[in-house]
Amino acid sequence: MNPFAYSRPASLADTVNELAGSSRSRIIAGGTNLIDLMKENVERPAQLIDINRLPFSTIDELPDGGLRLGALVTNADTAYHPLVEQRYPLLSQTILAGASPQLRNMATNGGNLFQRTRCYYFYDTSMPCNKRAATNNGPGGCAAYGGYNRIHAILGTTDDTNGQSSCVATYPSDMAVALTALDAVVQVTGPNGDRSIPMADFHRLPGAEPWRDNTTQPGEVVTAIDLPTRGFPDHYTYIKVRDRSSYAFALVSVAVGLEMDGDVVRDARIALGGVAHKPWRKSEAEQLLIGKTLSPETIRPVADALLAGARGYGHNDFKIELAHRAIIRAVLKSGLDNGAVE
Template sequence: MNRFEYVRAGTVAEAVGAFGAGARFIAGGTNLLDLMKYEVEKPGRLIDITHLPLKGIEEKDGGLRLGALATNAAVAYDSRVAERYPLLRNAILAGASAQLRNAATTGGNLLQRTRCYYFYDAGTPCNKREPGSGCPAIGGVNRIHAIFGTSDKCIATHPSDMCVALSALDAVVQVNGPDGERSIPFAEFHRLPGNEPEKDTTLKPGEIVVAVDLPEQGFSQNYTYLKLRDRLSYAFALVSVAAALELDGDSIKTARLALGGVAHKPWRNAEAEALLAGKPATRETFAKAADLIVAEAKPQSENGFKIELARRAIVRGLEQAAAGTPQSLSDKRIQ
């Protein structure tokens, strides 16, 4: 681990003002410290933001505002989240371990880096670490990598479970920075790799996440978070599905569908969601939406299995949501 300067900020303005070249904000540190130990990240300055007044969970415009420093555990076990946004609760509890959820923060969850083998190995080339050095995952070991939204520069996936649910809920990220405050729709917060895979988000230099706003509509009756992984505990998703439906009798009034483990950001397909609207909530309808989504998949040499896995997971997730029987948190096996 490299030597660095440590700064503790007491206000958001102090944190933003302390930012400069080579600086990083740190809160729970559950990802950044790992990256520093592996010498993937070498910040010259760490700005401790744990003393900022951003830990609250408050009512906001009919929805909830999650402070950026609210821990994953605090969000998951908040009674309002459990009652009104159970999709988010289930996604959080499907990820990491209890110990990590007690330390990891809402803002940090949004900003965690990929778990690509090559990204974590400082001895190999990686365009995310060193732009222009290459992507050995392309043609290499890529079983866990993306099948949507890739580029010839990067095929890494975003690792978060929480973000998949936030994407399906159409959350809004509130940030503050040198140019003041701004709101970023969740769909616009994370980036696809394109020609700049080193940039994970649309944050500007020095901007800090201060809150995440949940809209009034929480899909509390018809939802599921389905996570498919190599083992049933403490593993990242090969494919995950956040499905949320608003039903009118046996028909679908509104559908939200986000996938994890398959792209550089939580993956939404507006055309598939529009296809579901107004249709009967049947397996046939769900299969058509799934086929539409996976039709644009571009697998790598070792992850072609994700296409059929995603198709089946989408259908199963929509069936669970329509029936009001979300995936069990205690029994993670997919029946």
């Protein structure tokens, strides 16, 4: 681990100024991912900016009936908050499907959004990795493309001029999959003031800049995550398919929220995790469920639409069929079980 400076600003304005002043400054709150990256020399910040004194540690009701999750509220406190459990059980249970109790007690809501991929080659600085290219940590190229890519992306990858994908890494957060399904909005403050970023637009696909995980700008700080009024408390499911039942990242995950009128679907939200550079959602696929009764036959076209263009890279070819089956199972459970997580 390299030497670094440490500061603990007392205000948001000071935090923004310090963060904007150097491209090698990093924010630290829980530190559950950043410290690991520093130990592996993937991240080599010149300065750590501790934001734990900032006033973003509460969960508050919004005037429209939604909830504002402070960026510094821990994942554990969010999952067990009475209003989250009551109004947004999909989010509560999805958080509890991730990491371990010890990590959830430290990890913050804001930090969760900035998790970096768990790609083996990303963590090994002796291997080529386009995701590390902007930090000059090791050679460019994507070692996973022709390497061992069992956990890697099947959606949202792009080919370079040589016909090779620039990055096939996946985004690891469980919480962000539920937030995407719920149409959450991320609140940020930066040198140019405040702005709101819909969760669907917060993370980005690799494109020509695979080292950029999200759409925040230099100097911007996440202050809160807003949940809309509709939380789908009666019909929801989070299915997380993984190699072991505890403390493992998803091979494929599916977050579903439904609004039902008897046996008929009136509204539907479906987001996938473990399959792309960001949580994966297609509103046109969700629309195929509206007005339908649930059955494998009515859900199958939805799964086809969500996975249109899916591509395996050898070791992860199985993910396409796995995702297809997981989508059908998750939607069926949401409609029939009146709320479930597995």
